[in-house]
Amino acid sequence: MYIASLPNPPTPSSLAEARREVTVQQASHSNLTTRIQAAEEELARVVEQSKRAIRELEKERAAIEQQLAQTLSYLSPIRRLPQELLGHIFMCIFDDLPCCAWILSAVSSLWRRQVLSMHKLWSKIRLVTSQSASAETVRLWLERSGSTVPLDIEIFLHSPAPGSGSTSGELSTIRRRSSSTGTLSVANGWDTWVDYPVPPSTPELMVSAPGYVHAYPPHFTGHGFHNTFGGMHHQDNVASSSANQQAQFEGSSPSGWRHSLQAPSRSTLHWGHIAFFYLTEQMHRWERFMFRYDRRFPSDEAMKSILGKAPLLREFEISCAEPGFLGIHHWKWLPSTTTTSTYELGNLTSLTLQYVPFKWSSPIFRNLQSLSLRSLPNSPHALDRILYMISSSPQLENLALYFSSVNPAVLPLSLTTLERVRVFSIGGHFLLTSLVDCLVLPSVETLVLEIDSREAVEDTLSGLLIRSNHPPVSRLSLSYNVATGPGGIVYTGGSMVNSWNFLGDIDQLRSLQVGASPLEPLMVALDAPEDEHDPWFCPNLVSLSLRACNAHPMDGLPKLVRMVEARNPDSAGGFVPLTIGGVTPAKLIQLELHDCPNLDLDSDVIRWLNGRIRDVACTEAAFDRCVYSLCSTHFSCQ
Structure with a gap:
């Protein structure tokens, strides 16, 4: 250098x-x-x-x-199909997936024009929604169904419980992708989600595998919430979105939904008024109408607008999951009309009302084939009024009644025969046993009793069977669904059965469900008869379910094992059920034991039961779980 x-x-x-x-x-x-x-x-x-x-x-x-x-x-070869054939293919899809119109209309402009011209494809409304979602979904659906096609409507409304800010349906996390026209997600029946675009300004929707459209709350953005309720205008032409709209869509998230549920909005307060305004405008086209909701919501009084003519209506249901109406004994709507009201319901054959007001003298209870009623606790009905509603439909085939509050009869009860009833379910107040004592059901096949019995129920059952000339009952349930209350507390009423001798009159019984009844007497009744001259009880029984049936610490389990051994002997050892009086009982296929106190089902007993019965399900008693901190165990053998 x-x-x-x-x-x-x-x-x-x-x-x-x-x-x-x-x-x-x-x-x-x-x-x-x-x-x-x-x-x-x-x-x-x-x-x-x-x-x-x-x-x-x-x-x-x-x-x-x-x-x-x-x-x-x-x-593409499909373009060569004539419109008539393409429409026929769409109708075949519609038979399996009622909400297919949302998917098909998003495939191409050609298909969209074809689908929008086929009002039948929009005639089945299957909607799961909430008060935070836009009620304009209902309007859009009804508009596309035209003005003459009969309507089949099913709407499920999820409302958040007091103190919570979300519902399970609204907060479901699903994979979503950006789109200029919103998102419509369709499940293919497995674990994969396929996304399709939907028209602009359409509320965010999802079509699930069973065939329901889920409407979610409006999009969440950094500038607040886009409320589709205010000034929503639908355009059928698919237009590209701006970068701002795209950014807003990408900013939507389940956390935004949670926030929107907590923020008050006009749609939350007036969802019912908007939706039922559109629905009742088309009441003359209703062929089937079902509305279910979790609990009371701010605009539930909008249901009072269901009043008028519905000449095509065949099936009508309004159901609430919990009682909540107060002080509405004079609520005027279709089930509360008077006998002098002018209405057209000549085709109505099925009616379901659960925890909503109704009047016993309403003409809606006439000439039905299926009737299901669950009354409000604060609206007691006299026994003779309940019998009047039943007798107004002598062609009944399915009858389900639950009255938690009942008044004694004003007029004497008369014997009422319902020749065609095949399914009969009754539960609630203990006075309903007097109602059962007035019925004759010669064709009943399914019998469900969940009455708060104060006396032994076998007399009521025996009287019904004798009066009905021993009907072909194949399924019997006694207090099975009310055997345990909230928190696993054992229900004290139960089936109150002292003697099971009435089972000797039900030879065709195949399914038996019993709740809150002593275990040993039932096991003895279902065991092989001690005397060879005595008949088998329930020789065709293949399914036995017990819930909250108290067992003796020393005798309960041995008698259960003995009963199973008699009906399901070890086939590997070459043993067969005993033939007594020429009758060989059928083998049990299903056995369920839930929350039965003092029934010590150890693993060896479970293995033995699984070796004899194809399907075994067992859960431990509630108080055992609390005292010993044991976990419920479920065993199943296919």
């Missing part, structure tokens, strides 16, 4: 020479820097020109690809 040739330490002459060299080097460095900067600028200019050329080529390629896609689409 140049510096190495200079003397050290420096002399005045070497220092002067070094200063001259610095000046030369600095000038060379400045010259090279200028040349490099010019070269870089030239390179940047060349790169930018190349990139611009590439972008132009890519744009031309995208245009060619779009033209190619359109040409290939035009050559």
